[in-house]
Amino acid sequence: xxxxxxxxxxxxxxVVSCMTGCGKKDVLQAAVETAQSAKNMDAxxxxxxxxxxxxxxxxxxxxxxxxxxxxxxxDPLKYKMNMSMKMAGQDTKMESYMAKEGENYMTxxxxxTTWSKVKVASADEMDxxxxxxxxxxxxxxxxxxxxxxxxxxxxxxxxxxxxxxxxMTKEMMKEAMESSMGNSLDSLSSLxxxxxxxxxxxxxxxxxxxxxxxxxxDEEEAVIYRVKYSMAEMMDSLMSxxxxxxxxxxxxxxxxxxxxxxxxxxxIEIGKxxxxxxxxxxxxxxxxxxxxxxxxxxxATSATE
Numbered sequence: 001x002x003x004x005x006x007x008x009x010x011x012x013x014x015v016v017s018c019m020t021g022c023g024k025k026d027v028l029q030a031a032v033e034t035a036q037s038a039k040n041m042d043a044x045x046x047x048x049x050x051x052x053x054x055x056x057x058x059x060x061x062x063x064x065x066x067x068x069x070x071x072x073x074x075d076p077l078k079y080k081m082n083m084s085m086k087m088a089g090q091d092t093k094m095e096s097y098m099a100k101e102g103e104n105y106m107t108x109x110x111x112x113t114t115w116s117k118v119k120v121a122s123a124d125e126m127d128x129x130x131x132x133x134x135x136x137x138x139x140x141x142x143x144x145x146x147x148x149x150x151x152x153x154x155x156x157x158x159x160x161x162x163x164x165x166x167x168m169t170k171e172m173m174k175e176a177m178e179s180s181m182g183n184s185l186d187s188l189s190s191l192x193x194x195x196x197x198x199x200x201x202x203x204x205x206x207x208x209x210x211x212x213x214x215x216x217x218d219e220e221e222a223v224i225y226r227v228k229y230s231m232a233e234m235m236d237s238l239m240s241x242x243x244x245x246x247x248x249x250x251x252x253x254x255x256x257x258x259x260x261x262x263x264x265x266x267x268i269e270i271g272k273x274x275x276x277x278x279x280x281x282x283x284x285x286x287x288x289x290x291x292x293x294x295x296x297x298x299x300a301t302s303a304t305e
Contacts, residue, residue: 027217031224035223038074038282039073039283040072040074040285040287041279041282042070042280042285043070043072043278043279043280044069044277044278044280045069045070046065046066046067046068046276047065047274047275048064048272049065049270050064050270050272051268052269053268055266056262057265062087066086067084068081071286077099077126078097078098080098080288081094081096082095094109094111095109096108096109100123100126104121105120105121105126106119106299107120108290108294108297115291117298117299147167148166149164149166151163151165161216161217161225161226162216162217167210167211170205170210204238205238207238207240209234211230211233211234213227213228213229214227214229216228223279225279227275227277228274229274231275236269236270239270240268
């Protein structure tokens with residue numbers, strides 16, 4: 001069960017990485033250009049999630065609260081994140097990095113005392129991703145600038161921000177999830193216990209719900225300050241499709257009749273999944289190195305190993 005929960009968190013992290021990301025002329029356009037051209041930045045991430053798991057007539061509700069501090073550099077591409085997570089009465093702290101090592105990009109994770117590392121993509125694959133998408137750029141929310149609609153002003157710490165709302169369609173999400181990370185297919189497959197082929201992945205992603213998001217723009221600094229959105233409906237539809245595939249088709253090969261029965265009864269309902277990302281220190285983030293013990297870690301063959 002812990003492995004399945006970890007896989008759910010990995011998918012959430014992947015989806016969030018796909019959406020970390022404005023517009024019109026003047027201040028909004030300037031904010032977009034700053035985001036698009038930024039070589040580095042810091043960000044804070046908060047996620048408030050609640051999900052109900054039921055299997056064989058038994059139910060369990062899991063609440064998860066996550067706080068993270070991120071630093072992202074785009075040239076060369078690398079990031080680090082310190083994350084604190086509370087789930088099922090347990091507090092977990094995690095330190096993670098991504099950077100190029102040799103001819104590949106790797107992620108390095110320490111959730112206690114042991115480092116692990118996993119290949120994300122080859123350098124060539126990552127270069128293509130960087131050229132084709134804004135997956136690691138705050139401006140990824142603004143591919144459809146004409147869809148932004150002005151909202152009510154928001155105030156925080158005696159400062160007023162302009163807000164805009166728009167929709168991340170399932171087509172946009174599908175494109176991001178397929179192209180933003182080299183191991184995205186394997187991350188989704190880890191939830192089904194088998195390999196997802198392209199047709200099945202397309203079918204699952206075609207079922208996900210659109211996501212409405214809100215952007216806060218700092219007019220004084222002409223930068224994107226915050227992005228807020230709920231992924232509850234999208235994640236609920238995604239989880240339903242993923243776990244349904246566990247009890248059908250090739251994903252069920254090798255299961256006993258009893259195991260198939262249990263898997264068919266397995267349901268996950270996402271009641272809440274609120275994301276709040278605040279961006280700061282555009283082009284002023286402090287540089288960092290990957291810890292030596294992380295570089296020396298044994299490479300795992302999958303994200304859930």
